[in-house]
Amino acid sequence: MSSTLGQGRVALAALSGVLLLGSACVSAEEFSFDASEFAQKTFEFSGFVEQKEEGLKLRSGSPAFKLAYPGEPGRDGLLRSSSTLELSGKANLGDFVLDARAQASLADDALVSSTRKPSVMEGGLRWSASPGLSFDAGKRVQRWGKGYAWSPVAMVERPKDANDPQASREGFVMASGEWTKSLSGGPVSTVSLMGLVVPTDGSMNRDFGQSQDLNPAARLYLLAWDTDIDLMWRAKGARPASFGVDFSRNLSPALEIHGEWARTLDAPRTTVSASGITSSDRVDVDSYLLGLRYLSQSEVTWIAEYYRNGAGYSAQEFDAYYQFLDLALAPGAPAALASQTRSVAQSGYARPNPGRDYLYLKASVSEPFNWVYGAASVSTMVNLNDHSYQITPELSYTGFSNWELRGRLILLAGSARTEFHEKTASQRLEVYARYFF
Amino acid sequence: MHCAMFEALKISEKSNMKFLKLIALSALCAPLLAFAVDGVAILKKLDRNLEPESYESYRKLINIEPNGNKKEFVLFSVKKGKDQTASVFLQPASDKGRSTLRQGDNMWMYLPSVGKPMRITSLQSITGGVFNNADIMRLDYAQEYDVASVDEADKTYTLHLKAKTAEVAYDKLTMTVDKQLILPVAIEAYASSGMLLKTLHFKDIKDFGAGIKRPAMIETDSPLYKGYKSVMLYSGLKKRDFSDEVFTQGFMPRLEELRK
Numbered sequence: 001m002s003s004t005l006g007q008g009r010v011a012l013a014a015l016s017g018v019l020l021l022g023s024a025c026v027s028a029e030e031f032s033f034d035a036s037e038f039a040q041k042t043f044e045f046s047g048f049v050e051q052k053e054e055g056l057k058l059r060s061g062s063p064a065f066k067l068a069y070p071g072e073p074g075r076d077g078l079l080r081s082s083s084t085l086e087l088s089g090k091a092n093l094g095d096f097v098l099d100a101r102a103q104a105s106l107a108d109d110a111l112v113s114s115t116r117k118p119s120v121m122e123g124g125l126r127w128s129a130s131p132g133l134s135f136d137a138g139k140r141v142q143r144w145g146k147g148y149a150w151s152p153v154a155m156v157e158r159p160k161d162a163n164d165p166q167a168s169r170e171g172f173v174m175a176s177g178e179w180t181k182s183l184s185g186g187p188v189s190t191v192s193l194m195g196l197v198v199p200t201d202g203s204m205n206r207d208f209g210q211s212q213d214l215n216p217a218a219r220l221y222l223l224a225w226d227t228d229i230d231l232m233w234r235a236k237g238a239r240p241a242s243f244g245v246d247f248s249r250n251l252s253p254a255l256e257i258h259g260e261w262a263r264t265l266d267a268p269r270t271t272v273s274a275s276g277i278t279s280s281d282r283v284d285v286d287s288y289l290l291g292l293r294y295l296s297q298s299e300v301t302w303i304a305e306y307y308r309n310g311a312g313y314s315a316q317e318f319d320a321y322y323q324f325l326d327l328a329l330a331p332g333a334p335a336a337l338a339s340q341t342r343s344v345a346q347s348g349y350a351r352p353n354p355g356r357d358y359l360y361l362k363a364s365v366s367e368p369f370n371w372v373y374g375a376a377s378v379s380t381m382v383n384l385n386d387h388s389y390q391i392t393p394e395l396s397y398t399g400f401s402n403w404e405l406r407g408r409l410i411l412l413a414g415s416a417r418t419e420f421h422e423k424t425a426s427q428r429l430e431v432y433a434r435y436f437f
Numbered sequence: 438m439h440c441a442m443f444e445a446l447k448i449s450e451k452s453n454m455k456f457l458k459l460i461a462l463s464a465l466c467a468p469l470l471a472f473a474v475d476g477v478a479i480l481k482k483l484d485r486n487l488e489p490e491s492y493e494s495y496r497k498l499i500n501i502e503p504n505g506n507k508k509e510f511v512l513f514s515v516k517k518g519k520d521q522t523a524s525v526f527l528q529p530a531s532d533k534g535r536s537t538l539r540q541g542d543n544m545w546m547y548l549p550s551v552g553k554p555m556r557i558t559s560l561q562s563i564t565g566g567v568f569n570n571a572d573i574m575r576l577d578y579a580q581e582y583d584v585a586s587v588d589e590a591d592k593t594y595t596l597h598l599k600a601k602t603a604e605v606a607y608d609k610l611t612m613t614v615d616k617q618l619i620l621p622v623a624i625e626a627y628a629s630s631g632m633l634l635k636t637l638h639f640k641d642i643k644d645f646g647a648g649i650k651r652p653a654m655i656e657t658d659s660p661l662y663k664g665y666k667s668v669m670l671y672s673g674l675k676k677r678d679f680s681d682e683v684f685t686q687g688f689m690p691r692l693e694e695l696r697k
Binding site: 031033034035036038039040046048092097128130131132134141143144145165166167168178180181182184189190192194221223226228248249250252253254256258293295370372373398399401402403404436437 | 556
């Protein structure tokens with residue numbers, strides 16, 4: 001009996017051994033890896049397709065609604081679907097690289113249906129003369145500055161959306177050259193100088209400016225005393241002359257601080273009175289930003305930024321603007337006054353974050369409650385002058401290979417005639433799925 | 438005079454006694470000193486056995502979930518000297534072009550969609566799962582750790598390592614080293630609180646050519662991710678020299694182009 005049990009145990013152990021060996025073999029096969037599959041290819045293609053669904057709770061009585069949807073009857077809600085396709089291609093031709101990124105989209109809701117034909121967001125030719133010297137010509141996005149939500153030193157790019165700072169943007173046509181040198185033995189370990197021109201002639205780079213100008217700009221980067229430092233300059237041309245500085249430094253393994261300051265000379269500034277009288281000035285404008293990024297013991301990443309928009313409007317100026325809109329968009333208002341609203345909005349009031357002082361705060365946690373590949377965050381943006389604000393809780397998941405899923409709710413609040421109270425929608429729920437290939 | 442001579446003799450006798458004691462103590466300690474293990478030399482040798490000081494390599498990171506699902510990342514990495522390293526993701530498509538750069542304690546991440554480098558810390562994870570930035574941008578162990586003590590067994594050394602600065606991701610490491618090959622067998626990584634963060638198991642020793650023979654697979658498990666496992670596979674590891682300018686922020690978008 002005992003012998004039988006013993007033989008049984010041996011057989012069981014042998015069977016376990018075979019199973020373990022079998023599983024080990026399977027693992028070894030699964031874990032094969034050959035680097036040659038990932039060698040550089042001459043032509044590379046990639047892209048993504050995105051489907052986004054949005055539900056908006058509208059403020060149909062607000063001037064912003066009347067401006068966005070002139071003549072439309074008021075409504076409380078709106079469902080919007082949008083599809084986006086982005087394609088990228090790259091040709092690696094030795095020291096030369098030719099690349100392009102194009103995007104097309106389709107948006108549809110009960111009020112507006114729009115199609116954006118394929119357009120090149122970025123693309124051009126780069127020549128790397130050496131690791132420290134390169135030249136580039138084409139449509140490019142420069143991203144200057146260290147700020148997360150805002151960048152006052154972003155002198156040659158389209159403004160980023162503080163609601164979605166990481167969203168891709170369209171570039172401007174430009175030519176640039178960049179020289180970099182590493183140094184050793186002193187406090188400065190890297191020096192880099194970039195020079196560029198953004199030509200405008202009325203048709204090229206129309207969003208940058210419409211006069212005939214080359215619009216030169218430059219940036220000097222230093223890594224000194226373990227601090228990133230940039231000095232920027234933009235010459236007077238289609239846009240006013242500007243210069244600035246930014247920095248970023250880790251004060252500890254868990255704490256980073258950053259800041260930006262820019263002065264724009266002789267910048268145009270338009271204000272409107274409650275009765276619709278506009279006045280334009282040319283002023284020197286100082287804008288700056290101070291921020292920090294902190295990783296807490298509980299793995300929560302905090303981002304806090306204070307932004308001073310030198311050309312921004314005070315609470316009183318906003319109040320006057322909204323009084324003007326009430327007057328101009330009221331039933332029976334003179335047609336001339338109504339048509340003036342658009343030009344006043346475009347003069348500065350309709351810009352993203354047109355206020356003077358803002359606070360941005362974001363707390364995000366990766367893999368909360370052991371939800372691997374998941375992330376949760378909540379962010380808030382406050383107009384410190386009129387005390388209106390928005391709060392955005394957000395969830396995202398990247399656990400499925402090449403998929404990115406994201407959902408967020410944007411809640412806007414404030415008293416009457418304040419920035420976030422006067423937006424088109426008081427709430428927006430947004431869900432999207434993006435597949436990369 | 439006589440008294441002075443006597444005193445001098447007494448002092449001389451005392452000195453001789455001290456000298457004899459010192460010799461006796463030295464004789465007793467001699468075998469210990471002769472066989473004392475030089476932990477720093479072992480660690481430096483281990484660093485060079487794992488990788489040349491300047492090299493390129495391809496790594497595949499596989500996160501395995503408790504239900505068997507896997508997520509794979511492929512990285513191309515380059516390193517120069519003691520404290521410069523950079524990596525770029527080649528796979529999956531959602532992460533392609535994302536790159537990291539380390540110059541000593543300075544670390545940056547570049548996302549193609551954001552288009553500018555951002556400072557990051559060694560503790561954050563850019564892949565999700567068990568691996569964090571420090572695992573991906575690791576420098577030589579001897580660069581980041583002091584050897585606190587060494588234990589010796591028949592076939593292994595056990596090195597007890599202490600981080601040189603607070604910037605290092607793991608405060609303490611307990612490293613089991615194969616005595617013959619001077620290669621790690623296992624590493625336990627601890628937080629400053631003493632909590633075990635993860636254990637790395639080095640497996641599958643392969644000849645990469647040009648005298649590089651090292652484990653091609655590192656399996657990692659962590660009590661913080663119960664049931665999860667991560668595997669790092671090495672391929673195409675070879676000595677290569679780079680210009681210093683490769684390890685600068687401006688080069689981060691171009692790292693992929695270093696592949697041949």
